[in-house]
Amino acid sequence: MPEVYNWQLGRKMKFPFQEAYPKKQFAFVFNLNRCIACQTCTMACKSTWTFSKGQEFMWWNNVETKPYGGYPQHWDIKLLKMLDESHKKMGRKPIWKSEMEKGTARPYGVYEGLTIFEALPGESTPMGFTPSEVALGYLPGDKEWRFPNIFEDSPYGPLGKRNAFVHSKGTSLPEHEHWFFYLPRLCNHCTYPACLAACPRKAIYKREEDGIVLIDQKRCRGYKKCVEACPYKKPMFRSATRVSEKCIACYPRIEGKDPLSNGKPMETRCMTACVGKIRIQGLVDIDSNGVWKKDPQNPIYFLVHVEKVALPLYPQFGTLPNGYYIPPRWVPRKYLYQMFGPGVDEAIERYTAPSRDLLGLLQLFRTTQKIIFKFEVQKTGEKIYETTINGKKWAMYNDRVIGYDKDGEIVVDTKVLEPIFERKQKDQFGYYKHYNSI
Amino acid sequence: MFFVRVLWVIKMEIKYDSRLVENVVVEIIRRKEKEGDYELSEYYHRIADQIYDAPKKDREDEFKKLHLSIFMRLGLNEVINEVVGEFPQLSKIDEMVILEANTTEEADLLVSEKGQKRIVIKLPPEGFLSSHLLSRFMRHELMHISDILDEEFGYKKEKFSNSLANEIVIKEKYKLLWDIYVDSRLISCGKETIADKSLRYKEFNKIFQKIPEEYRERVFNSLWNSKKLTHNEILSLSKEPRKLLERSGISSKGILLRGTPCPLCGFPTYNWFENLSEFRDVIAAIKEDFPEWDQDDGACDRCVELYSLQVRGF
Numbered sequence: 005m006p007e008v009y010n011w012q013l014g015r016k017m018k019f020p021f022q023e024a025y026p027k028k029q030f031a032f033v034f035n036l037n038r039c040i041a042c043q044t045c046t047m048a049c050k051s052t053w054t055f056s057k058g059q060e061f062m063w064w065n066n067v068e069t070k071p072y073g074g075y076p077q078h079w080d081i082k083l084l085k086m087l088d089e090s091h092k093k094m095g096r097k098p099i100w101k102s103e104m105e106k107g108t109a110r111p112y113g114v115y116e117g118l119t120i121f122e123a124l125p126g127e128s129t130p131m132g133f134t135p136s137e138v139a140l141g142y143l144p145g146d147k148e149w150r151f152p153n154i155f156e157d158s159p160y161g162p163l164g165k166r167n168a169f170v171h172s173k174g175t176s177l178p179e180h181e182h183w184f185f186y187l188p189r190l191c192n193h194c195t196y197p198a199c200l201a202a203c204p205r206k207a208i209y210k211r212e213e214d215g216i217v218l219i220d221q222k223r224c225r226g227y228k229k230c231v232e233a234c235p236y237k238k239p240m241f242r243s244a245t246r247v248s249e250k251c252i253a254c255y256p257r258i259e260g261k262d263p264l265s266n267g268k269p270m271e272t273r274c275m276t277a278c279v280g281k282i283r284i285q286g287l288v289d290i291d292s293n294g295v296w297k298k299d300p301q302n303p304i305y306f307l308v309h310v311e312k313v314a315l316p317l318y319p320q321f322g323t324l325p326n327g328y329y330i331p332p333r334w335v336p337r338k339y340l341y342q343m344f345g346p347g348v349d350e351a352i353e354r355y356t357a358p359s360r361d362l363l364g365l366l367q368l369f370r371t372t373q374k375i376i377f378k379f380e381v382q383k384t385g386e387k388i389y390e391t392t393i394n395g396k397k398w399a400m401y402n403d404r405v406i407g408y409d410k411d412g413e414i415v416v417d418t419k420v421l422e423p424i425f426e427r428k429q430k431d432q433f434g435y436y437k438h439y440n441s442i
Numbered sequence: 443m444f445f446v447r448v449l450w451v452i453k454m455e456i457k458y459d460s461r462l463v464e465n466v467v468v469e470i471i472r473r474k475e476k477e478g479d480y481e482l483s484e485y486y487h488r489i490a491d492q493i494y495d496a497p498k499k500d501r502e503d504e505f506k507k508l509h510l511s512i513f514m515r516l517g518l519n520e521v522i523n524e525v526v527g528e529f530p531q532l533s534k535i536d537e538m539v540i541l542e543a544n545t546t547e548e549a550d551l552l553v554s555e556k557g558q559k560r561i562v563i564k565l566p567p568e569g570f571l572s573s574h575l576l577s578r579f580m581r582h583e584l585m586h587i588s589d590i591l592d593e594e595f596g597y598k599k600e601k602f603s604n605s606l607a608n609e610i611v612i613k614e615k616y617k618l619l620w621d622i623y624v625d626s627r628l629i630s631c632g633k634e635t636i637a638d639k640s641l642r643y644k645e646f647n648k649i650f651q652k653i654p655e656e657y658r659e660r661v662f663n664s665l666w667n668s669k670k671l672t673h674n675e676i677l678s679l680s681k682e683p684r685k686l687l688e689r690s691g692i693s694s695k696g697i698l699l700r701g702t703p704c705p706l707c708g709f710p711t712y713n714w715f716e717n718l719s720e721f722r723d724v725i726a727a728i729k730e731d732f733p734e735w736d737q738d739d740g741a742c743d744r745c746v747e748l749y750s751l752q753v754r755g756f
Contacts, residue, residue, distance in 0.1 A: 146542070146544075147544060227487070244502060246493075246501055246505055
């Protein structure tokens with residue numbers, strides 16, 4: 005099996021295909037501190053792409069409640085257990101060497117454990133096509149696809165005691181004793197997609213122009229190997245057509261072909277519908293060696309590689325997912341380390357007392373439907389707030405924040421302090437006018 | 443849904459849920475692949491490829507046919523046919539529908555307005571992966587259905603209680619007693635079923651805790667050896683555990699069952715007053731109000747407390 009470089013793991017790893025990278029990569033950042041599980045993203049996707057026969061249980065975008073929820077049910081727990089068993093069998097330990105480096109090549113240190121491509125006992129190809137055994141995985145049964153947000157709002161509690169709370173005087177940061185959080189998910193359009201690797205028909209491909217992973221509906225023959233191999237369980241089988249389907253990253257919008265976009269790349273439906281303003285999506289430039297080209301003014305690059313507040317979901321799986329999450333501050337760190345890797349402490353620290361640039365960028369989340377390729381924080385604002393965070397002084401400045409589109413044109417121009425509009429103009433009857441009449 | 447006619451004398455048709463059939467077939471292919479056996483997989487995909495090349499509108503139906511043909515080829519229907527053949531009473535049934543179970547396995551008998559009888563059995567796909575387990579499950583469920591069809595058994599769907607909580611409790615007991623009746627008869631005929639005597643006793647021990655421990659085994663053995671029980675009997679035993687004792691030849695006089703009603707206030711109690719015989723004045727006071735009552739009938743803590751206060755002039 006060839007070896008490829010996985011910068012999230014800080015090392016080379018096994019993958020069934022040779023290295024080949026897109027010019028740009030579709031990527032997104034979700035701020036889990038702000039998600040309220042309103043499912044607006046879920047419905048935006050559903051009403052756009054999966055409203056037809058055979059797609060009843062298909063949720064390309066879903067929001068689940070952690071730690072117990074999952075769609076399909078227990079997808080991550082199941083795979084983590086399988087991965088754990090493989091480690092035991094092979095006498096390995098899933099540990100991270102913590103020496104993190106600046107730059108993009110090894111930001112979280114080195115993962116010394118096994119990825120899903122390395123955790124299989126052996127390799128065998130008795131058939132004329134790639135077998136399912138290219139990656140550790142499982143095929144969820146019908147029962148597991150029934151509930152997109154099972155265990156909604158169920159918090160973690162004392163072991164073996166239902167509806168019991170251990171605290172009597174409330175709970176406070178840095179870690180809550182009883183906690184849950186919402187995890188919005190869609191296809192991560194991985195750099196090393198397990199679905200693509202497992203497809204015996206080679207019906208899955210990654211686009212050169214934006215790294216979006218798609219299933220060719222004509223080539224697919226319903227082997228379900230993609231469903232089995234994807235660790236995030238995002239390809240889904242459609243019984244009515246007998247082929248698998250998955251998130252297409254709303255590629256007409258990314259291409260700027262949406263009628264609303266005037267030829268300018270737009271963010272996906274699920275991103276733009278987010279009412280909690282937790283999402284931002286973009287395209288990052290990829291170098292010939294697969295790592296991100298230095299571009300600190302790109303919002304996604306800035307969040308992932310400069311501030312390092314956004315972390316990949318289960319990087320240890322080894323697919324190099326392109327979805328990144330700002331971890332929830334109140335959740336016990338051990339759980340977060342397992343989910344987001346070793347960058348958690350630094351991410352939470354930086355998010356808790358954000359720099360002027362980070363605070364400015366956070367204001368750009370969901371201010372425009374256009375993809376922001378470049379942002380700028382003009383640090384000329386007046387000080388509007390001062391406090392102490394974790395024993396250090398911290399101040400908020402009402403800086404100007406500007407977002408630029410692909411062609412360098414301003415698509416958003418705002419301030420850290422959200423502008424407030426006061427409606428004063430009265431109509432002929434003396435009532436205030438409703439400009440946004442519903 | 444597909445039709446398969448059973449070979450033996452009965453005219454019953456057995457229909458299989460296409461979703462169940464597909465899941466069973468796909469799972470078997472997967473398992474064989476994992477074991478390195480690709481013959482079935484290659485066969486499946488060879489036929490499937492032709493369907494994919496055909497017009498899209500027929501795809502769903504063609505796949506249903508393919509899955510069913512493999513299902514039959516693997517002989518997965520034969521176990522069911524064989525077990526059905528063991529129950530001649532089922533000649534009264536018009537059809538059997540086997541559906542995929544979403545939660546638990548179950549069987550039911552439905553009767554249409556025209557009097558057509560249909561058995562509905564719900565099974566998980568994994569049920570077909572072991573013919574041994576499948577036949578045991580089918581036998582157990584079809585024995586229940588045979589009882590339903592038996593006029594002497596007198597099965598009728600009814601509300602066991604007006605209180606939902608009580609309904610659940612009674613149903614749980616009824617279900618266990620009926621299961622004991624079903625499995626004991628199957629085992630006595632030398633047939634295998636889903637639970638043996640020791641497993642049923644374990645369940646009985648758990649559910650009938652009202653019966654004092656020293657009597658439980660005797661009561662259970664009496665049930666296990668029952669030759670004939672009816673719906674009404676099982677229901678009455680579920681509602682009144684005291685009758686279980688009586689039926690086993692144990693006098694319930696003086697046995698205070700936990701959770702049964704106090705003869706004075708009528709409320710179920712777990713706190714029977716002990717050493718009541720030492721309080722003669724209280725016994726006398728109770729007898730004034732309840733002449734039929736005997737101290738062996740017992741009284742709950744609260745009632746004895748009330749009469750004690752009365753005796754003391756409060």
